[in-house]
Amino acid sequence: MSTSKVKKAPAAKKSAPAKKAPAAKKSAPAKKSAPAKKASVAKKAAPAKKSAPAKKAAPLSAAQKAAAAKKATADKLKAAAAQKASADKAKQAAAKARADEAKKKAAEKAKQIAEKARDAAAKKKAAEKAALERKKAAEAKKKAAEKAKADARREREAAAKKRAADKAAEIKRKAAEKAEVEKRKLREIEAKKKEQERLRLERQAEIERLERQEREAQAKREADERRRQEALDKKRNAKPYANEPDFLAEMRELLIAKRAELTGQISDFDDQADEMLVDRERLEYDEEDGSSLGSDIQRAQIKEMANRWRLEVDEIDIALARVDEGSYGRCDECYERIIKDRLRYQVPVFTCTDCRATV
Numbered sequence: 021m022s023t024s025k026v027k028k029a030p031a032a033k034k035s036a037p038a039k040k041a042p043a044a045k046k047s048a049p050a051k052k053s054a055p056a057k058k059a060s061v062a063k064k065a066a067p068a069k070k071s072a073p074a075k076k077a078a079p080l081s082a083a084q085k086a087a088a089a090k091k092a093t094a095d096k097l098k099a100a101a102a103q104k105a106s107a108d109k110a111k112q113a114a115a116k117a118r119a120d121e122a123k124k125k126a127a128e129k130a131k132q133i134a135e136k137a138r139d140a141a142a143k144k145k146a147a148e149k150a151a152l153e154r155k156k157a158a159e160a161k162k163k164a165a166e167k168a169k170a171d172a173r174r175e176r177e178a179a180a181k182k183r184a185a186d187k188a189a190e191i192k193r194k195a196a197e198k199a200e201v202e203k204r205k206l207r208e209i210e211a212k213k214k215e216q217e218r219l220r221l222e223r224q225a226e227i228e229r230l231e232r233q234e235r236e237a238q239a240k241r242e243a244d245e246r247r248r249q250e251a252l253d254k255k256r257n258a259k260p261y262a263n264e265p266d267f268l269a270e271m272r273e274l275l276i277a278k279r280a281e282l283t284g285q286i287s288d289f290d291d292q293a294d295e296m297l298v299d300r301e302r303l304e305y306d307e308e309d310g311s312s313l314g315s316d317i318q319r320a321q322i323k324e325m326a327n328r329w330r331l332e333v334d335e336i337d338i339a340l341a342r343v344d345e346g347s348y349g350r351c352d353e354c355y356e357r358i359i360k361d362r363l364r365y366q367v368p369v370f371t372c373t374d375c376r377a378t379v
């Protein structure tokens with residue numbers, strides 16, 4: 021019976037280990053009910069032993085002895101029966117103990133098997149769980165890999181799209197840049213032209229300005245020159261002592277006196293020279309030695325002196341003419357007035373003291 025129960029328990033456990041385990045436990049109390057029945061058998065035998073104290077009534081009469089013997093025999097039989105019963109009981113008890121032991125062992129074994137089965141089930145469950153988790157993990161990994169792949173593809177696509185867009189933008193930008201460069205070049209050329217035109221106009225204006233300046237300067241120079249010339253003319257025609265007729269009269273007197281003196285001297289010298297010539301002719305005639313040569317030199321000196329005085333007379337005549345027109349007393353060099361003292365002490369004179377040094 022116990023073996024079948026043990027066998028049934030694992031079978032039950034195999035179908036649903038966790039739920040049927042309690043069922044196996046329920047069947048265990050059923051085993052305990054069996055020993056309880058046998059215990060009641062043992063208890064029934066026990067009152068038979070209590071009849072033994074009846075032996076103590078034996079030491080009475082013969083009848084009583086016979087009865088007693090009978091009784092003893094009966095007791096012996098009884099005892100034998102009791103013994104037999106006891107032996108049976110012991111046997112039963114031993115059998116029960118063995119059965120109990122066997123049951124206990126079987127129960128333990130069943131328990132061990134059940135534990136093992138539980139362990140195995142737990143292990144299996146754990147393994148299944150682990151496998152499931154591994155599977156889940158693998159799936160998750162796979163999914164992640166797929167997602168990563170998809171993401172990468174999307175990224176690549178996006179990158180390619182972006183590159184294309186960038187390229188288009190770059191082409192557009194370059195075109196715009198080129199257009200801008202062209203525009204700038206045109207603007208620069210225009211600006212350059214304008215600048216050149218501006219410079220040309222500036223140069224032209226400058227040239228005109230310089231020409232104007234030159235004309236103005238020329239006009240100024242001419243005006244200056246004219247003024248200078250006018251001033252010079254005025255000076256040249258200056259009559260420093262025209263308003264001093266007394267002084268001019270004094271000058272005329274001095275000049276005339278000097279002229280008279282000079283002409284007198286010239287006349288004397290001319291006479292001397294003539295006389296010397298006459299003398300020479302006479303001497304030549306007398307064939308006089310070398311003395312004629314000395315008189316020739318002397319005569320030449322006399323004539324030279326007379327000529328110099330003649331020049332002075334000419335100058336006096338010029339001076340007298342100037343006195344007449346009122347311009348005498350003006351320096352021939354600087355046209356300034358010659359001071360009266362110089363005019364009085366040198367006759368005639370045509371330069372001032374300053375100009376005398378330079379002439």
Ligand SMILES: [Zn+2]
Nearest residue numbers: 351354372375
């Ligand atoms: Zn002067």
